[in-house]
Amino acid sequence: MFRVVIPARFASSRLPGKVLLPLAGRPMIQWVHERALAANPTEVIIATDDARIAAAAARFGAAVAMTATTHPSGTDRIAQTALERGWGDADIVVNVQADEPLLPSALIGQVARLLEAYPAADLATLATAIGSLEEFLDPNVVKVVTDEEGRALYFSRAPVPWDRDGAAARPPQMSFTGARQHIGIYAYRVAALHRLTALSPSPLERRERLEQLRALEHGFQIQVGEAAEAPGPDVNTPEDLLRVARLMGA
Numbered sequence: 244m245f246r247v248v249i250p251a252r253f254a255s256s257r258l259p260g261k262v263l264l265p266l267a268g269r270p271m272i273q274w275v276h277e278r279a280l281a282a283n284p285t286e287v288i289i290a291t292d293d294a295r296i297a298a299a300a301a302r303f304g305a306a307v308a309m310t311a312t313t314h315p316s317g318t319d320r321i322a323q324t325a326l327e328r329g330w331g332d333a334d335i336v337v338n339v340q341a342d343e344p345l346l347p348s349a350l351i352g353q354v355a356r357l358l359e360a361y362p363a364a365d366l367a368t369l370a371t372a373i374g375s376l377e378e379f380l381d382p383n384v385v386k387v388v389t390d391e392e393g394r395a396l397y398f399s400r401a402p403v404p405w406d407r408d409g410a411a412a413r414p415p416q417m418s419f420t421g422a423r424q425h426i427g428i429y430a431y432r433v434a435a436l437h438r439l440t441a442l443s444p445s446p447l448e449r450r451e452r453l454e455q456l457r458a459l460e461h462g463f464q465i466q467v468g469e470a471a472e473a474p475g476p477d478v479n480t481p482e483d484l485l486r487v488a489r490l491m492g493a
Contacts, residue, residue, distance in 0.1 A: 245335040345475020
């Protein structure tokens with residue numbers, strides 16, 4: 244069994260209040276909440292420090308955990324929620340991003356089962372094949388490299404793995420065979436969640452702006468699975484919102 248926590252904040256530099264913006268007649272976060280419920284977890288909680296989000300969540304019947312305003316990340320909101328609710332160290336909690344209204348519910352259950360299947364792992368996450376050179380070279384598309392057992396070796400915004408011979412071609416680096424895109428959904432064991440959030444941001448994390456590198460730099464094992472379904476797009480800009488609305492037929 245597992246729980247889902249949806250950390251949600253109002254502030255967003257590119258699209259303020261995005262989790263409350265309407266999509267097909269409902270706030271975005273309601274669609275995310277419904278996707279999480281469809282994965283059949285023990286419970287789904289929206290963790291926020293904003294009264295507007297809490298009020299909206301209450302209107303559609305979601306459980307809400309109010310968290311501190313000082314948290315630097317959604318992971319910290321989840322850790323506070325786990326601590327205050329007394330969840331056990333071995334319990335599994337899945338972090339579902341509040342700006343992914345098209346996230347397949349199957350991926351939520353998949354990442355939880357992945358962590359259950361690997362007792363030595365501290366975290367689990369998912370990846371999918373990169374399908375174009377544009378994606379491979381895009382710094383907004385996070386790449387992941389794993390070992391033969393599916394354990395994460397590195398995450399990067401850079402195009403990895405880099406084809407040394409391809410770099411010398413003209414035009415350079417046309418091959419992206421074997422490259423994988425990281426999907427930003429995580430399952431944590433609660434003990435690992437508390438250990439992770441007690442640590443300061445690490446050098447690689449600060450450089451790449453990727454929180455999962457803190458876990459790798461401190462020796463956490465992150466198990467990576469191949470996503471059972473392609474994820475839908477997340478929402479970071481007004482253009483993203485229009486794109487998702489069109490996909491939802493709104």
